[in-house]
Amino acid sequence: MTDRDRVATLAADLVRLDSRSSLSNLPVAARIEAELAGFEVERLDYADAAGVPKRVLVAHRGGPGGIALSGHMDTVPATGWQDDPWSGAVDANGRLHGLGSTDMKGPVAACVVAAAGLPADVPATLLITTDEETTKQGATLLAERSELARRAGLRGIVVAEPTRLVPVRGHRAAINFAAVATGVQAHSSTGRGVNANWALIPFLVELQAIQARLRSEPSLQDAAYDPPFADFNLVLDNHGTAINVTVGRATARVKFRFSRALDPEPIVDAVRAAADRAGLALEVVRDGTPPEVEADHPMVRAAVAATGREATTAPFGTDATRLNAIAPCIILGPGDIAEAHTPAEGVALDDLAAAVPVFRQMLRG
Known part of the structure; x- marks a missing residue:
């Protein structure tokens, strides 16, 4: 199975699991964990303000001092959708449709496939949160309590929100x-x-x-x-x-x-x-605090080298406002933020597949 096939399968499976922020994300967490053979996995469980059970995943393989890939499992509500928001359908043009396909189950799938496909001796860490669309409670909990993230000794974090694979070195x-x-x-x-x-x-x-x-x-x-x-x-x-x-x-x-x-x-x-x-x-x-690193920061230089695109800034926010307490963050992921939170959300499978080698290059350092 090719990386494109792996990403397509995992992304579609994740979209088909309803994980709006008001619901439990445990089924999504279980599906992701099924892809993490050979990784040490830390589960950070909590109940949100409404008592709904939630789970954050931290996965690590290899030695310390590497880069983490991060994404979130929750989605916004299905406002305005006229067809099935959780169909996970792929159209004739190779686009995956559904709530969260762009923001950000597709990018999360690319992160998981990228990390799992590396040799076991290459340091690879995944920080997979939830409640990003509401309170960022998952990222807050991870930053405060994750022993595995601390032991990984991370020198940087790539938050894989959709940027069309343009490196974002800072946001509000x-x-x-x-x-x-x-x-x-x-x-x-x-x-x-x-x-x-x-x-x-x-x-x-x-x-x-x-x-x-x-x-x-x-x-x-x-x-x-x-x-x-x-x-x-x-x-x-x-x-x-x-x-x-x-x-x-x-x-x-x-x-x-x-x-x-x-x-x-x-x-x-x-x-x-x-x-x-x-x-x-x-x-x-x-x-949290604005995550912003200088244009000549090693993480930015590595992202520019991996993508061939100059770094920029963005007006939106991500989990990096909390995760920057662990390590410097940049934002870099497939898909277009303009398609997120719309009733026609979708992402090209080719774009998800193109992110895999970029993420692997970032992980290899």
Whole structure:
């Protein structure tokens, strides 16, 4: 069986297993582990906030001081899909279709095939996480508790998110804000309710001003990224309230993405102050630190040599915000991020197969 056949089979099998972040990933973990004969395998089990059982896999073979390949097993919800999201079908053009085919079960399959196909004396490590699409709890647990990753003495990690095999030497990290206003729920016609949305409005006006500053002030931007301004995305949540009911609880959520060159604390302070002035409860959750290495870092030079492509930066986030606590990270994988999280997600099997020798070259150092 060729590497292309191995990747195609494993990727399709993984897509056919529903592992949305709200569900257990144990079947996916078991399918991956079946490919890891000869590897020492560490299983890090936990239950997420909803009590759903989850598993992280760390696999290692060979001596210490090598490179790890990393990916995640969970997917986003199947929003917008009209056909079977878990078909794992391959069309006449050799494209694998299904939820997670690009992000990132196809790339994970390429990582596993690449590592398993190396001689046993070549150091090879796999860091396979879950909950990347939500809390990054799997990567956090791995960074904090994996004894096998520590013993592997890693000098670098390749996070195989889809980059079209263009090396990404850095990306933004995120700080998530949730501001909650409380009202009194009632039938809106009675005049007895208090609509929590009105309490949000002064806060939202200040958030709008913060976003305008991020987009207009050069001191708050990073020219090494496209776009150069930080993401400051707002979502409003009335928790299912109907239009004839006064809103008893309203939540404003903001994802603030920043690069290593930007000090996030003035923005955090501004959001806190705005919430205080509006009398809102505010939760601040920091999603790790921006993983960024210099253009002449050995990991970047190796990736450029393996792919023949210059390194760049990316505005999105990955598990590297947590895994960079173990070793320097770059992002490099097959597939196109533009196809991820869409109801027509797919990846060319040729692209997955092309990633295998690239990953092997990275592992060989």
